[in-house]
Amino acid sequence: xxxxxxxxxxxxxxxxxxxxxxxxxxxxxxxxxxxxxxxxxxxxxxxxxxxxxxxxxxxxxxxxxxxxxxxxxxxxxxxxxxxxxxxxxxxxxxxxxxxxxxxxxxxxxxxxxxxxxxxxxxxxxxxxxxxxxxxxxxxxxxxxx
Numbered sequence: 001x002x003x004x005x006x007x008x009x010x011x012x013x014x015x016x017x018x019x020x021x022x023x024x025x026x027x028x029x030x031x032x033x034x035x036x037x038x039x040x041x042x043x044x045x046x047x048x049x050x051x052x053x054x055x056x057x058x059x060x061x062x063x064x065x066x067x068x069x070x071x072x073x074x075x076x077x078x079x080x081x082x083x084x085x086x087x088x089x090x091x092x093x094x095x096x097x098x099x100x101x102x103x104x105x106x107x108x109x110x111x112x113x114x115x116x117x118x119x120x121x122x123x124x125x126x127x128x129x130x131x132x133x134x135x136x137x138x139x140x141x142x143x144x145x
Contacts, residue, residue, distance in 0.1 A: 001091045005100040008048035015057035023083035058085040074111040
């Protein structure tokens with residue numbers, strides 16, 4: 001299946017939100033998403049990647065590039081909201097998208113790619129492991145403020 005992967009623009013936000021709301025059971029409003037996208041769209045370290053088939057967004061991930069002053073960490077990236085529209089799964093689209101992510105991260109001189117994924121997404125974890133991602137020994141902590 002031929003998928004066009006490209007960086008998202010403001011006109012893609014509605015399709016991204018609809019896809020993420022479908023895939024993750026989220027309830028993000030279009031107004032909120034557009035406001036945040038507009039605030040960050042000129043930041044080269046904030047990349048929303050979409051996969052297009054027949055003029056429809058069927059895949060998406062968010063790439064955040066994090067340059068650091070620490071030599072061991074160097075510059076790395078975090079990807080999240082990796083999703084493929086359910087009816088397009090099992091067509092190697094997630095792997096194609098991860099190839100595109102890897103290409104972008106190499107262009108941005110990233111040393112590593114970190115991946116956030118909810119614990120319940122067991123089928124997605126199999127895809128990530130097959131691609132070469134390994135669970136690390138860190139625990140992800142969060143605190144609402």
